[in-house]
Amino acid sequence: MTNPTSSPPPLVEHLDRGPLTEHEMAARVARDIPHGSYVNLGIGRPTLVADHLPDGAGVVLHTENGMLNMGPAAQDGQIDPDLINAGKIPVTELPGAAYFHHADSFAMMRGGHLDICVLGAFQVSAAGDLANWHTGAPDAVPAVGGAMDLAIGAKRVFVMMTLFTKQGAPKLVPECTYPLTGVGCVDRVYTDVATFQIGPGGATVLETFGIPYDDLAHRLGVALSRQDWT
């Protein structure tokens, strides 16, 4: 679901620095999560976002295996096999936590009750299509989990990924070549090199890190736009 209400802010090029580290990316995502949001953080890199939510952010974390107000990962003495997150890592509960069964947990998602989910991706298209569950390789064992439910269910879908593969291929693409997780579902893409807003007009660059807009546009094979200071 795109968010057509706000026009993008003017482009900021951060040229006095290199690309963002993984933790800087997580901090960048955390900055855009409004106070009091209900948020689901996908398995892997997006879980780092939790470390960068400021105290008092009032953000309630949802884990799709059936809990709201999940706390940080459990330390040695706290490990309880009955209390895990979607990545099957032992976690803790915060005061005000609630437990529920799987059908309720996904009704929460599909029913549009979660404000934001943050997901990793193999590819995102300029139209907001998401590919993050399957490479389509013939010998791959496919596994989807809750990715498709999250992609179409949360009010806003943030993707957090590196902008290029290790081989240098862009992951923001005109059309996804990997099997889709959801169609037209991505609102924001947070990468090490740039942040993008995805809307009806395609991808707008909000900021860049260590690369000028023109170089970025040249490296990506996607039509980009920018908002200039007026």
Add this chain to the structure above:
Amino acid sequence: MNVMTCGDPDEAVAGIEDGSTVLVGGFGTAGMPADLIEALVRQGATGLTVVSNNAGNGDTGLAALLDKGRVRRMVCSFPRQSDSWVFDRLYREGRVELELVPQGTLAERLRAAGAGIGAFYSPTGAGTLLAEGKETREIAGRTHVLEYPIKGDVALISAHRADRMGNLVYRRTARNFGPVMATAATTVVAQVREIVDIGALDPEAVVTPGIYIDRVVQVVPAA
């Protein structure tokens, strides 16, 4: 009220027939009815369709059932895990069928079976590989996919505590698929850590009412 309190897990899984559809609770190992699955391995039913979120961890439980060739077909959302080597091997050798279902659709198809719903339209998966060949319909400007219920012959679930009416309470995220699977099978078997007397559970706190439960067995967790 017709709940059978079984003496051990073998008694609890007696009578499961070849070719049955077996719903197996748990998300990873949380809420996994490990003792019932081990009993099912000993019981010997084969040609099974197993419905579970994952497809076994390590070499025990569901993985052991798969390894013994008892499972013809897996219906699950997330078979591939770091320790799912048994399923991965069987799948690559073409010795087990896989129906991959988005996790929320899996839960809702089970819920629908238990609630007597004939089918439902969901936006999850629209426009993806997992919707190929399925009926779709535009509803409120959005593509929805028609999904059918998943009904089990047997459900094997795990809960924290039961009373002798079969009322169940769960603990933390081990609840996961238990409550929906309990509604969705002809025969529902629950392994619990403790069976208490009637009246000992707070009725306000009961998650699965005993009407859904056929057999309970107490399994003392390994120390």
